[in-house]
Amino acid sequence: MLRAIISDIHSNAEAFSAVLEDIDKQGISEIICLGDVIGYGPDPRECIKLAMSFGICLRGNHEDALLNIAIDFNMDAAAAIDWTRNQLNDKTHPKAENHMLWNYLDKMVEKKTMEDSLFVHGSPKLPTREYIRPIDITDPAKMRGIFSMISKLCFCGHTHEPGIFTEELKFHPPTVINGYLRFPPDKKYIINVGSVGQPRDRDNRACYATYDGDTVRFHRVKYDYEATMKKILEIPDLSPRLAYRLKEGR
Numbered sequence: 001m002l003r004a005i006i007s008d009i010h011s012n013a014e015a016f017s018a019v020l021e022d023i024d025k026q027g028i029s030e031i032i033c034l035g036d037v038i039g040y041g042p043d044p045r046e047c048i049k050l051a052m053s054f055g056i057c058l059r060g061n062h063e064d065a066l067l068n069i070a071i072d073f074n075m076d077a078a079a080a081i082d083w084t085r086n087q088l089n090d091k092t093h094p095k096a097e098n099h100m101l102w103n104y105l106d107k108m109v110e111k112k113t114m115e116d117s118l119f120v121h122g123s124p125k126l127p128t129r130e131y132i133r134p135i136d137i138t139d140p141a142k143m144r145g146i147f148s149m150i151s152k153l154c155f156c157g158h159t160h161e162p163g164i165f166t167e168e169l170k171f172h173p174p175t176v177i178n179g180y181l182r183f184p185p186d187k188k189y190i191i192n193v194g195s196v197g198q199p200r201d202r203d204n205r206a207c208y209a210t211y212d213g214d215t216v217r218f219h220r221v222k223y224d225y226e227a228t229m230k231k232i233l234e235i236p237d238l239s240p241r242l243a244y245r246l247k248e249g250r
Contacts, residue, residue: 002026005193006208007034007121007157008060009051011041011084012197012246015206016050018223019196028210034157034193035060035108035121035128039077040242041197042231044084045093048101059108060121060158061128067105076239083237115213116152123156124149131159132190134171143169147188154190155211162194162207162218173201174218182215191216204249 004023009016023031037051038044039062051057065071066085070078088101110127112119123130123146136142146154147167163173164181167188172181174194183189194207201207205220225246232243 001030002028002210002212003030003032004028004208004210005032005034005119005155005191006196007193008036008160008195008197009033009041009047010036010039010062010195010197011044011047012206012228013041013043013046013050014225014228015197015221015223016047018221019206019208020050022219022221023208026210030055032112032119032155033057034119034155036062036157038062038066038084038105040080040238041228042235042238044087045101047197048088048104052104056112056119057108058112058119058121059105059110059128063105063108064128076241080238080242083235117211118150118154120154120156122158124154132156132165132192133159134161134163134173137165137169137171140169146190150188150190152188153183154188155209156190156192157195159192160195160198160200162192162201162209164192164216165190179219180215180217194218198246199249200245202249204247 006019031054033051033054035058037047065073065081070081088098118124120127122128123132163171165171193209196206196208199207204225205222208219210217229243229246232238233240
């Protein structure tokens with residue numbers, strides 16, 4: 001079965017809608033979301049409502065921060081969480097709808113295992129918090145510890161940097177592998193599917209992956225980032241930096 005795996009939407013409705021349209025065009029009915037539906041962006045309510053149709057939507061560190069406290073968040077990210085919390089409590093919306101959104105977030109789980117694949121936001125060790133960055137290939141102890149916790153594949157997000165980690169301590173960004181990789185049966189891999197709503201690999205197009213049980217493919221989708229930027233810039237509680245980085249893909 002062909003599945004779409006998305007992550008780090010970050011309240012970016014324009015990017016989210018463009019990706020869902022691209023997924024639909026491929027005839028894909030199963031979508032797995034690896035968390036951070038909210039945070040940073042201007043449309044948390046709309047993005048949560050879209051995510052509610054997925055069979056699996058995991059909890060990310062921004063959902064953790066919203067439900068608990070924004071630990072280790074920078075000022076821009078923490079301010080966006082506070083603003084998002086106010087949006088979900090907005091009394092101009094029906095009380096029942098606010099409760100529905102909060103209940104949905106509260107019921108998100110941190111990880112999911114399907115067949116030979118583990119799905120998390122961050123890492124197998126700390127599902128919502130730990131980063132697995134490309135530079136970590138220079139830390140054999142960390143990477144071998146992570147690989148020891150998976151049976152074959154681990155899909156994650158969190159860093160907004162798409163690519164594939166190998167047991168040989170290599171990192172392959174999508175541009176190096178022509179956008180896809182077929183997995184041999186006797187190897188383990190960690191796949192970062194990138195970010196829908198806030199790419200950070202110098203490509204401002206939304207990013208996601210598909211997996212058919214044999215091959216992972218990365219997809220890039222153009223969206224109206226200027227519309228999202230405009231929304232952010234019109235909200236005093238959101239930092240302008242959150243708008244400008246969308247254009248630059250960083």
